[in-house]
Amino acid sequence: MKTIEQLLESKQIRVTAMRLLIYKFLAEKKVAVTLSDIENAFEKADRTTLYRTIKTFEEKVIVHQIDDGTGITKYALCEQGCNCDIKTDLHLHFHCNNCNETICLTDHKIPQIKVPDGFVSENVNLVVKGICDKCSS
Amino acid sequence: MKTIEQLLESKQIRVTAMRLLIYKFLAEKKVAVTLSDIENAFEKADRTTLYRTIKTFEEKVIVHQIDDGTGITKYALCEQGCNCDIKTDLHLHFHCNNCNETICLTDHKIPQIKVPDGFVSENVNLVVKGICDKCSS
DNA sequence: TTAACAAATGCACTTCCATTGCACTTACTA
């Protein structure tokens, strides 16, 4: 079990107080968060810092971006051993129409999608919308 | 073969010059278009009119909205007999990373996606990204 | 230990798209 510091260093990211806090915040959240969510959680910090921190995390494949169709990009931590940078290993996301939360269904891999001749598939984005387990019970 | 006028009337949409033009524009285009695309095609018309026309078409299930991950919503005509309002009849979309165009692969239905217990699937959004037939040749 | 440099942070500002309020015009209906 790596500490967060070790994890960041292993990805050549400088360890700062802000980054540790943001990482912890993401780790505690089970769901994907928007920039505004982070902003609300850290009112003292500047939006730009949060924005750039997330972008750094994204580049270094610590978080991945999710486009769940709400129009607002969300972010979630990549799993241990997640290969978000490798386009063939994509999991799907579930967006709850009731509570508006989006979660990663990491162990649900996306089936192979056939495309017509002449088309080359590089990447797949799959979002299932409906009612999540919390809201349906 | 219905005329456009008949189609609009059958959906209880008042026929106006603007709406006929926009419908024709969408019908000619093989790809999904953004609001800006329409705006550029009709420079004389106001943005708001185009916006509201599209919204009307959307409500009456004449066009469907596509979220291809570019951050800009696109629109495309629903097929004859398309059941965009019925959530089980969804086709997938292909977004070309080269020419940036998005097309409907109407005859490619989305496979049934299994979700964990407690989750209820109502709707699926599937976008495949890659290189389209025109760009790959 | 400190000087020097690089990276991180904060503030202000900009841009782009989506959306709305209100006035005016056009099209149906009695």
Added chain:
DNA sequence: TAGTAAGTGCAATGGAAGTGCATTTGTTAA
């Protein structure tokens, strides 16, 4: 043909993403 409802155009707003620059913090080497 008058009256009303819907459609259209102009102006303005709001939210999210992104950028430039000055300041602060952290790292490295003399």
